[in-house]
Amino acid sequence: MKRFLNLTAAxxxxxxxxxxxxxxKTYPAPxxxxxxxxxxxxxxxxxxxxxxxxxxxxxxxxxxRVVIQLMPAPFSQGWIGNIRKLATAKWWDGTSINRVQxxxxxxxxxxxxxxxxxxxxxxxPESGYTAPLVDPFASMLLFSxxxxxxEAEDACKRESEDxxxxxxxxxDRQITRRxxxxxxxxxYKGWPAGADPKTAWPLHCYGMVGVxxxxxxxxxxxxxxxxxxxxxxxxxxxxIALVGRxxxxxxxxxxxxxxxxxxxxxxxxxxxxxxxSVRLGxxxxxAPSFEYLYTQTPSFKAYADARANRRDPFFITPAGGxxxxxxxxxxxxxxxx
Amino acid sequence: MKRFLNLTAAxxxxxxxxxxxxxxKTYPAPxxxxxxxxxxxxxxxxxxxxxxxxxxxxxxxxxxRVVIQLMPAPFSQGWIGNIRKLATAKWWDGTSINRVQxxxxxxxxxxxxxxxxxxxxxxxPESGYTAPLVDPFASMLLFSxxxxxxEAEDACKRESEDxxxxxxxxxDRQITRRxxxxxxxxxYKGWPAGADPKTAWPLHCYGMVGVxxxxxxxxxxxxxxxxxxxxxxxxxxxxIALVGRxxxxxxxxxxxxxxxxxxxxxxxxxxxxxxxSVRLGxxxxxAPSFEYLYTQTPSFKAYADARANRRDPFFITPAGGxxxxxxxxxxxxxxxx
Numbered sequence: 001m002k003r004f005l006n007l008t009a010a011x012x013x014x015x016x017x018x019x020x021x022x023x024x025k026t027y028p029a030p031x032x033x034x035x036x037x038x039x040x041x042x043x044x045x046x047x048x049x050x051x052x053x054x055x056x057x058x059x060x061x062x063x064x065r066v067v068i069q070l071m072p073a074p075f076s077q078g079w080i081g082n083i084r085k086l087a088t089a090k091w092w093d094g095t096s097i098n099r100v101q102x103x104x105x106x107x108x109x110x111x112x113x114x115x116x117x118x119x120x121x122x123x124x125p126e127s128g129y130t131a132p133l134v135d136p137f138a139s140m141l142l143f144s145x146x147x148x149x150x151e152a153e154d155a156c157k158r159e160s161e162d163x164x165x166x167x168x169x170x171x172d173r174q175i176t177r178r179x180x181x182x183x184x185x186x187x188y189k190g191w192p193a194g195a196d197p198k199t200a201w202p203l204h205c206y207g208m209v210g211v212x213x214x215x216x217x218x219x220x221x222x223x224x225x226x227x228x229x230x231x232x233x234x235x236x237x238x239x240i241a242l243v244g245r246x247x248x249x250x251x252x253x254x255x256x257x258x259x260x261x262x263x264x265x266x267x268x269x270x271x272x273x274x275x276x277s278v279r280l281g282x283x284x285x286x287a288p289s290f291e292y293l294y295t296q297t298p299s300f301k302a303y304a305d306a307r308a309n310r311r312d313p314f315f316i317t318p319a320g321g322x323x324x325x326x327x328x329x330x331x332x333x334x335x336x337x
Numbered sequence: 338m339k340r341f342l343n344l345t346a347a348x349x350x351x352x353x354x355x356x357x358x359x360x361x362k363t364y365p366a367p368x369x370x371x372x373x374x375x376x377x378x379x380x381x382x383x384x385x386x387x388x389x390x391x392x393x394x395x396x397x398x399x400x401x402r403v404v405i406q407l408m409p410a411p412f413s414q415g416w417i418g419n420i421r422k423l424a425t426a427k428w429w430d431g432t433s434i435n436r437v438q439x440x441x442x443x444x445x446x447x448x449x450x451x452x453x454x455x456x457x458x459x460x461x462p463e464s465g466y467t468a469p470l471v472d473p474f475a476s477m478l479l480f481s482x483x484x485x486x487x488e489a490e491d492a493c494k495r496e497s498e499d500x501x502x503x504x505x506x507x508x509d510r511q512i513t514r515r516x517x518x519x520x521x522x523x524x525y526k527g528w529p530a531g532a533d534p535k536t537a538w539p540l541h542c543y544g545m546v547g548v549x550x551x552x553x554x555x556x557x558x559x560x561x562x563x564x565x566x567x568x569x570x571x572x573x574x575x576x577i578a579l580v581g582r583x584x585x586x587x588x589x590x591x592x593x594x595x596x597x598x599x600x601x602x603x604x605x606x607x608x609x610x611x612x613x614s615v616r617l618g619x620x621x622x623x624a625p626s627f628e629y630l631y632t633q634t635p636s637f638k639a640y641a642d643a644r645a646n647r648r649d650p651f652f653i654t655p656a657g658g659x660x661x662x663x664x665x666x667x668x669x670x671x672x673x674x
Binding site: 179180216232233238250255257258314316326 | 653654
């Protein structure tokens, strides 16, 4: 019976959302909120945190450049250190895209699996898949309490006197339980992350870049990389190292022909798109510079709330919540000063 | 303070999962559970519920066929009736793929927006986005209570005497709150659906097919269709009609070049892949026949639990839950008798 009461309380909240939406047809779209963000709400991405991958030109001779942003500490720094060494050693030059599995991943590296690795790569333990949960992560709790909360509170305020208290209790119960994969989630330094009371870890959202590995206890070196091109495979969280995300040019990977071998691996040499070069941003001539919207700013919170409760004219029923992978962190080229 | 206690209880559950995984390295992978399902656990898909779309051959001259399964009642039957009329009238023949937006949708129909529609199409009201919640939907509650529950109960059984009762209370609290988009979700007749105590609706998972529309109160006719090729855009649930899902050949859509116009629309005529024909399965010579795994069978429940708690050898930390769009309903060609 308790469960039925919970559902009823939640239903009162859901049912009242459309009415709210009708009152508020003038709310801006998430993209409009981002476009209106103040200059100081954007954080520059250091060129040393960019990995620039140039693929062979396409059939029409057009260049194909993919730009990856590497993660900040405390996430995956062992693997990221290896990736910096591999890029500096030009190790990926002449390797290829070897696997394209629909609704899953695109993977690249040495198809022969025989190319010698540079010296000095770190063997990172599985404990590196998570980071200790320290004070700054508390901001994630704040964030996860905010998505959908305003919508729910507005709904409760329209309840009758005798129901208001239960309604707010229901919100308190809901705002800490909005992800099937964990109790705490949010954004840390601009990255989607999950946490339990002791550790935190990055999440496998669309475009995230991870480190291929063999069976445990192997954790991979960073020489074999993949990016997510489908629905977030969150079951990989805490099972593989995530090291970054594609911030420009993902279409050069996501639109490649799917591989016909097991797991989407290409079966023929000629199917593999050659990788011309992979460099750190500091080693690329005229590398574009990028910035991301700080995730603890008013504009990001308004953007996240709008993603969770679409009220722009196309929408008639705001969802009242959002999967964290459906709240992509805005990244753009840095406007010329 | 209450929230902190909730998180602690949940942490006890999460923390004990890896230990469980190590005890049980011999668990089958989800794909192995599906492969071992009994013949009677599979449901045949009627040819009259198939929509077969043949695109112009690719650059290498290879045919490109996309097969869509239409939804059963009570979902979206007004639009699906229109789609049957449009297919019978061969209305889509000579139309094209007009929009490919990365991590979102592929859309097709009449690029000129001037082609006359057949007579007798129904104008479906917005109330058609949801269906009344009737008894059979109760099975969805059962399902949503099952994903992740076994894992959590095993964890609780290893708690000390004084903690066991709180641990099971925590499970009871969690199993009705495992989706940011609503309180009840699960599978109905093989389709992912959300529900509140009064209505139910299909979900925008990868590969789902929906009906393009203009601003409310327009609901679209069914002549303009799209399929999801990225992370589930669940904010569209209850805002657009879903009518089916791609069950074969989605790679012919998801790997198309992304459009460079606004919303991923192609800007040039020559970028649009021509649609040769769209027919109901009953009107196609030698149409392949398909079947899906009944979602109320022991094999489906074992598959769903395995998707939520990967214990096959590659994995070291089962998630303890799964986004419903990360539990795709198994569909396959029907084996020859």
